[in-house]
Amino acid sequence: MKRRRGTALLAAVAATVSMFSMLSAPASAADQWNPPANLVRPIDEVWRHVETTYPNLYGFRNYGWDQIMANRGYINYCVRWDSSQPVSAALRDRIHAGLARQFKKWMDVQLENGQGYNNWPYREIPLKVVGWAVRNRGTLQWTDSSVDIYVGNINENAPQCAPECGRFFNQNGSYPRCPGGVARHYDMSLWLTAGLGGGFGGDWGQRIGSEYYVNSLNNDNIHILLHEIGHSFGLDDFYDWTPTGVCCFLMKAGSAAQITEFDKWMFRDFWRHLKSRYGY
Numbered sequence: 001m002k003r004r005r006g007t008a009l010l011a012a013v014a015a016t017v018s019m020f021s022m023l024s025a026p027a028s029a030a031d032q033w034n035p036p037a038n039l040v041r042p043i044d045e046v047w048r049h050v051e052t053t054y055p056n057l058y059g060f061r062n063y064g065w066d067q068i069m070a071n072r073g074y075i076n077y078c079v080r081w082d083s084s085q086p087v088s089a090a091l092r093d094r095i096h097a098g099l100a101r102q103f104k105k106w107m108d109v110q111l112e113n114g115q116g117y118n119n120w121p122y123r124e125i126p127l128k129v130v131g132w133a134v135r136n137r138g139t140l141q142w143t144d145s146s147v148d149i150y151v152g153n154i155n156e157n158a159p160q161c162a163p164e165c166g167r168f169f170n171q172n173g174s175y176p177r178c179p180g181g182v183a184r185h186y187d188m189s190l191w192l193t194a195g196l197g198g199g200f201g202g203d204w205g206q207r208i209g210s211e212y213y214v215n216s217l218n219n220d221n222i223h224i225l226l227h228e229i230g231h232s233f234g235l236d237d238f239y240d241w242t243p244t245g246v247c248c249f250l251m252k253a254g255s256a257a258q259i260t261e262f263d264k265w266m267f268r269d270f271w272r273h274l275k276s277r278y279g280y
C-alpha cells in the first residue's frame with residue numbers, strides 16, 4: 001500500500017471563473033479547528049513529520065484537493081481494466097457505485113452536522129466514471145455510449161484512457177485535445193489489475209487488485225481502496241513510526257479497515273494547511 005506520487009508537474013492550477021455557486025462563501029479566514037483533546041498531539045506529530053519528509057509538500061499542486069477545487073466540486077474517473085475478465089453493464093455500474101461510495105466516505109469527513117467543516121465549500125462531490133480503458137473491446141459487454149471507451153492505449157503495461165483527457169497530464173486544467181472536452185476529462189484513474197495484492201495511491205488515482213475489488217463490492221468498507229484514496233489526498237503511510245497514543249487507523253496499513261477518528265482529523269488537517277491556496 002505504497003504512497004506513490006507522479007513526477008512533479010508543478011504548473012499552477014489556473015484560476016477559472018466559476019459558473020456554479022458554492023454552498024458557502026468564505027466568510028472569514030478564521031480556522032475552525034477543534035480535534036478531540038487526546039488527538040491534538042498525535043495530529044501535530046503527523047503534520048511535522050509530513051513537513052520534514054516531503055520538502056515539496058506545499059509546492060505540489062495535484063492533490064485530490066486541487067482536483068476537486070479546479071472542478072468546482074466534482075471528480076471524474078477513468079477505469080483502467082487491467083484484466084481479461086469480461087465486464088457486463090451491470091458489473092460496470094457496480095464498479096462505479098462502489099468507487100463513489102468509498103470516495104464519499106472521505107468527502108463526508110469534511111462535513112460537520114451537514115455543513116462544510118473549516119470552510120470546506122462542498123456538501124457533495126459527485127463522482128462520474130467518464131471512461132474505461134481495456135486491451136480488447138470485446139472484454140466490455142455493453143454497447144451503450146454512457147462512457148468513453150479506449151482500446152489498446154497501453155502505458156506502464158496497462159490500458160489507459162487518453163492522456164489528452166487526463167488531469168495528470170494536463171495540470172493547467174484545460175483539455176483542448178480531449179475529444180469530449182472538459183466534460184469528459186478524468187482527474188484520476190481507478191486502475192484494477194488482475195492478481196494484484198495490496199495497492200498504490202497517488203495524485204494519478206488508485207491501483208488495486210481487480211479480483212479483490214470485484215469481490216469486495218458488497219462490503220461497506222473496501223479498505224484497500226479507502227487507504228489508497230487517502231494517499232491521493234496527501235495522507236502518508238506509517239510503516240516506520242506511530243503517532244503518540246493512537247494504535248489503529250486506516251492509513252497505518254493492516255491496523256484498521258475503515259476511516260477512524262484519527263484518519264478523519266489527519267484528513268481535515270491536510271485541508272487546514274492547504275485551504276489558503278484556494279482563498280479559504
Ligand SMILES: [Zn+2]
Nearest residue numbers: 001002003237
Ligand atoms: Zn499506503
